[in-house]
Amino acid sequence: MFPRLVLISIFILTISVVLTRNAYAQTTETCIFSQTVSGELVGDGGTLPTQLVSFSTAGGSPTQISVHCEEPVNLSVSEPIQIAGPAFQPVSSLVTVETANGGSTNSRSGSPLSLPVGTTPVVINLFVDKGSLLAPGNYRYGIKFTIVP
Amino acid sequence: MIRRSLLTAVLILVGSVALAPKTMAQTVDVPFTGTVTGACNFGQVTPGSLGVNQPSNPTTLASNYSEGVFGQVSVTCNAPSQLTVSQPVQTGGPNFTPIFSDAMVNSLFGSTNATDGSPLMLPPGSPMMLNVDMIADKGSPLTPGTYDYKVTLTVTP
Numbered sequence: 001m002f003p004r005l006v007l008i009s010i011f012i013l014t015i016s017v018v019l020t021r022n023a024y025a026q027t028t029e030t031c032i033f034s035q036t037v038s039g040e041l042v043g044d045g046g047t048l049p050t051q052l053v054s055f056s057t058a059g060g061s062p063t064q065i066s067v068h069c070e071e072p073v074n075l076s077v078s079e080p081i082q083i084a085g086p087a088f089q090p091v092s093s094l095v096t097v098e099t100a101n102g103g104s105t106n107s108r109s110g111s112p113l114s115l116p117v118g119t120t121p122v123v124i125n126l127f128v129d130k131g132s133l134l135a136p137g138n139y140r141y142g143i144k145f146t147i148v149p
Numbered sequence: 150m151i152r153r154s155l156l157t158a159v160l161i162l163v164g165s166v167a168l169a170p171k172t173m174a175q176t177v178d179v180p181f182t183g184t185v186t187g188a189c190n191f192g193q194v195t196p197g198s199l200g201v202n203q204p205s206n207p208t209t210l211a212s213n214y215s216e217g218v219f220g221q222v223s224v225t226c227n228a229p230s231q232l233t234v235s236q237p238v239q240t241g242g243p244n245f246t247p248i249f250s251d252a253m254v255n256s257l258f259g260s261t262n263a264t265d266g267s268p269l270m271l272p273p274g275s276p277m278m279l280n281v282d283m284i285a286d287k288g289s290p291l292t293p294g295t296y297d298y299k300v301t302l303t304v305t306p
Contacts, residue, residue: 033179035179038180040183052183083180136228139183142180
């Protein structure tokens with residue numbers, strides 16, 4: 001009796017592992033991101049900038065991407081990650097993500113952005129404040145999304 | 150019987166934990182790029198004033214004579230920069246061609262003048278105060294009047 005129970009249990013466990021693997025395989029395909037407009041940062045603060053911003057009001061341009069999801073997801077976004085340029089530790093930074101219908105999230109708030117099934121265009125803005133003069137150079141930043149189905 | 154149920158429960162629990170929905174972090178490279186160029190800003194200029202070399206029949210105007218005051222201006226750069234200064238240019242008063250003239254800029258980081266030509270090297274960062282001095286020697290008595298001069302500072306990041 002006991003060995004049979006163990007056998008059944010092992011079988012259930014094996015099935016579970018297989019199912020879980022399938023689930024993992026699906027989640028990697030949950031959303032597909034495609035960039036439509038690449039963002040441009042500009043120095044803000046006159047001829048001697050202390051901040052880099054993508055806001056169009058300052059002369060920059062936000063990044064626009066399309067997110068295509070196979071199931072409803074919650075999307076959250078990281079703080080800006082410096083990839084290139086003279087390195088510094090910002091005193092303040094922010095990433096905002098907005099949809100056309102008014103949904104939004106940002107790197108500071110705890111509430112993620114709910115995305116429905118299908119394709120949703122989102123606009124991403126980035127702000128980095130050094131708090132002192134930015135050294136001349138070519139700066140590059142990236143951001144990271146976290147998707148929770 | 151109790152032990153068998155317990156074992157089943159434990160195994161089902163393990164299976165359920167393994168099946169729990171996974172938080173999937175999808176990393177997407179969403180790049181932003183921007184360029185900051187080297188630049189300097191001059192602050193507000195405090196005009197200087199010129200004194201004369203002697204009370205009677207003066208022949209020379211300079212800001213480091215008594216009654217004279219250095220001109221002042223601050224400069225801020227985001228990159229190491231070079232500062233040069235022009236010869237004084239007369240903008241008012243009885244016109245004359247000096248037999249000697251020069252303009253000097255003094256700061257905590259060094260000095261430069263119009264004659265020598267080797268530039269003042271400025272470090273990046275906080276505003277730096279510059280004292281601007283000048284001299285114009287007529288070589289003969291100056292005509293009474295009010296004299297105006299300017300010197301031009303040029304900074305190159």
